Amino acid sequence: xxxxxxxxxxxxxxxxxxxxxxxxxxxxxxxxxxxxxxxxxxxxxxxxxxxxxxxxxxxxxxxxxxxxxxxxxxxxxxxxxxxxxxxxx
Numbered sequence: 001x002x003x004x005x006x007x008x009x010x011x012x013x014x015x016x017x018x019x020x021x022x023x024x025x026x027x028x029x030x031x032x033x034x035x036x037x038x039x040x041x042x043x044x045x046x047x048x049x050x051x052x053x054x055x056x057x058x059x060x061x062x063x064x065x066x067x068x069x070x071x072x073x074x075x076x077x078x079x080x081x082x083x084x085x086x087x088x089x
Contacts, residue, residue, distance in 0.1 A: 001028045003066045005058050006074035019058050021051040021066065022078065036060050048078050 001024040008017040021038075023029030026049050030040060033051050037060070044050055053061060062068055069077060 001025055003029055003032045003061070004069050004074065004077055005053065005061050005066045006069055007071055008055055008058060015054050017055050019053050020048075020074070021053050021057075021061055022048065022074075022081065024081065024084075032061075032064070032066070036064050048082065 003021060003023040005021055006019050008019050010017045021029065021033060023032060026045070029049060029051070030043060033043065034040060036057070038051055038057070042051055044052070058066075
């Protein structure tokens with residue numbers, strides 16, 4: 001099991017560029033996120049379970065083992081996770 005981050009993008013938010021943190025499982029994602037200081041209530045469970053990260057959050061996530069993916073690879077990974085999640089139900 002692993003967690004992943006995509007590239008930083010500027011969505012025009014006041015916190016500057018941001019990215020997404022996803023994981024092979026929701027449990028692992030939340031555990032990892034909490035281990036790097038994110039709050040459980042920041043978890044976004046709809047469609048593609050994820051956490052949003054600032055540039056600093058991304059840096060911390062990568063330093064703690066998150067795998068960096070290109071945007072294209074990130075989309076492929078999201079599709080894999082969705083298929084796996086659907087097969088659990």
